[in-house]
Amino acid sequence: MAEPDSVQPYVVLILSGKRKAGKDYIANRLLRKFGEEIATIIHLSGPLKSEYARLFSLDYDRLLSADTYKETYREDMIAWGEQKRRDDPGYFCRLATASPWVVGKKVWIICDARRQSDLQYFAAYPHVIRIRVRADDATRTKRGFEFIAGIDDAESECGLDAVTDWDYVLDNSDGKDKDIDTEIDKLISYVDEQADSVGDADIP
Template identity: 45%
Template structure:
């Protein structure tokens, strides 16, 4: 989602609500994501916490592939991002910045052509694992 005024107005509250849910049940949101999913490939975008990565690795150990998409702070600012203290420096925003072994790492500083080129090996990998 874009950094709309509406989203930014309620973002800190949404983060606090989400943290309360995770404190009660670390797999709460992960189970919602996979409930009734029948597609052979799932892309779970915007996973933000180590506990989420752990949950997927524990429940789907043979198929989980983690992908880190990153852009420099300069690029993010050019795209409209503005740092908000107390929000952008919390677990929900940077909890996966360190300590995760990523299966794939993509650089999103350039245009779509560069990203497509980086995605090709990942797409080939996924295609090779699909049931025939």
């Protein structure tokens, strides 16, 4: 269970999705739409990777990137992180939201929720919108996805597959008739509508 700080975010946007579905891309587009003065992207995997890099003398910045360096260590890093979560399910969520650049931001964009414990942690905050980012297999493959046993069938990728009551589902598949800017505009409109429904003003 989360223990929110006295300074609450206005809204928490939680993004979930499979590898290569485009979660980071959507998170960055949302950040551009809302503006860095009021919004911030929070990587729940950031504290995990930071600590893992420190313990094993690895390049933290490259672990955050999308290149092959991260893939080399992904399986071992996942196993290490799972043990930490078994000891304390909210451990990495607390570390991620305690970062100095998070304080005072009105919009939190959680770009990599992967487990039920992540959703449960943020359920303590007053205004949360859970978003599933989807992309078809052809699109994911085009972006470099290749099934890896022990990763793509593990909880880190499958922990939220059974969730059916997402607040919003965004299709990030490639397609000539797909305009991702329009899809993101629809998502932002949805966020504003939800805020209005509970009596709050629009997000600036």
